[in-house]
Amino acid sequence: MSNLSRRGALRLTACIALSCTLSLASCGRSDDTAATGTVKPIDASPATGTINVWAAQGDADVLDKVIAPFKAANPDITVKLTLIPNAEYYTKLQSAIAAGKGPDVAQLFPESQAQFLDPSILQPVPDGLVDPGAFFKSLWEAGMVKGVAYTVPWYAYTYALVYRSDLAEKAGVKAPASWDEMVPFLKALQGAGAGRGLGADIGWDIFNGQDVAMYAWQAGGSLLSSDGKWTLDTPEMVEALKFNASFFTSGVADTSGPTFLDAQPYFVAGKTASMITGPWVVGQLDTAAKKTGWTASHVATAPLPAGPSGSVSFSAGGSWGVLAGSGNTSASWKLIRYISQPSTQVAQYKAYSSLPAVVSAWDDPAIKGQPLLEAFLTQLKNTRTFPQVSTWQQVATRLGKEMEAVAKGKQTAEKAAASVQAYAESLGTGTG
Structure with a gap:
């Protein structure tokens, strides 16, 4: 592409x-009950x-x-x-x-x-x-x-794990199946010659928030309760924030980069050895490497490592x-x-x-x-699916900022989760 x-x-x-400044009904979803009936077939x-x-x-x-x-x-x-x-x-x-x-x-x-x-x-x-x-x-x-x-x-x-299969083979390791296996796997890729085991950009706030939401699901948490209340200040969210931070505190990822735009060149050059990313990457790495067939001989994919509640991602x-x-x-x-x-x-x-x-x-x-x-x-x-409420994008942005602070050691996971919860509650869900 x-x-x-x-x-x-x-x-x-x-x-x-993020903005809901226009007079769209979703800023306070309509109570019109006509839509709950059947609609004439086409x-x-x-x-x-x-x-x-x-x-x-x-x-x-x-x-x-x-x-x-x-x-x-x-x-x-x-x-x-x-x-x-x-x-x-x-x-x-x-x-x-x-x-x-x-x-x-x-x-x-x-x-x-x-x-x-x-x-x-x-x-x-x-x-x-x-x-x-x-x-x-x-x-x-x-x-x-x-x-x-x-x-x-x-x-x-959705997201999956994309990694350098050549380095994994050299290190004698297989794709991690669980959270506990993730950092050791990434360290092994570094030992096989990569600069960092994981390329992770922590500066894309809203999308980092989506990432940590995914980890919270893997830990067994939720984002909204069944009655529509925010559930972000939970042990599962704290666990998710700590799991993400472990990539940086262990040294397998660097808080300074690569940025999102640099992810593929870093990966091809061996500056990083894996990405948690989407399927479009598969069709773009040959171009980044400037060599047809490079991807087939250097890359493998795997489902995300499972947390305490499994390997769930977002759609x-x-x-x-x-x-x-x-x-x-x-x-x-x-x-x-x-x-x-x-x-x-x-x-x-x-x-x-x-x-x-x-x-x-x-x-x-x-x-x-x-x-x-x-x-x-x-x-x-x-x-x-992410919460179908109009304020989710704002909450995800705040979650991403807190996630970055935890990764950089400027905030504890517990305080970050509490901060996000307070912010989300101040916004509500926008559903009227």
Whole structure:
């Protein structure tokens, strides 16, 4: 891929989602109960008219090519695709919605779409449009509020361990299966010649917060209670903060870098020997190494080492929703139904390496034949969604800042957890 990375692009997008200054209903989610009823199914007749589709630059860059068969099969449809830079996407979408000038169909992101999940903003997914069980469970759940689905997953990613297999072989070690095995494994990679065992950037606050949330799940914790209360000042969160800090206190990672933009060059050069990162890396390392085949001979992947409660990660990616004010609801949902088909998601993978949100699409030889993706598939089957509340992005940012302070020895894990809890409680959940 020529773009920096999908995670880098989505980081910019998610940062925009911190603001809820516009009069979107998610700043105090609507009590409209009409959305809890069933929605009229979408028939199989040809799609007609015009659909305005907005999407962020990146995975959607190839969408016109991917949906060409849909347009050919529906000759009376016109799809107008508007691609917006990631850093501006949510801001422009929010503004358009507030002005009543939104598109028919909008791309969203499961990890940061909570503010849009409201019947005054998005239409509920029609009955029978897709099979909810066809998608990775956590991705489907990321679009649900009070039993109503508002989005349909499009592509998926999660985190796994990417490491230098050549150094692991030289050191005579296998990928760690548990937290206890992680630091010794990374030290062994250093002993085999790496500068640091792990490349970890602790300066991306909101995304470091997401990382430590993942560790808290692995420790058996939660972020919200069943009754919607923040649960961040817990022994599990303290354990998660200490686990992350152990990479730095043990010397297998450096608080000064690499930065996110340097992660791949450091990895290829042997300055670092592993990354906890997403699947896009697999397709980019040959380019970073400037050598075709470098990845196949130097890299391996593995599911995340299990904490006390297992090897859980988070789910992220892309999704689609139809705006409440759409002027062509039927055709909009027919397009989303087409994009959700396994064959279409495989076509998207072939065009841009976007990994399918539909589980069965991973059986296609184009994907199944990529051994380095297997760990990501395993991990995607064991993921959770971040809290679907409008203040999560702000809480995650604060959590990331506290995580950095603990890693640098400027704050204890106990005080950091208490600080995050107090901050989260001051914000509430934004659900009214």
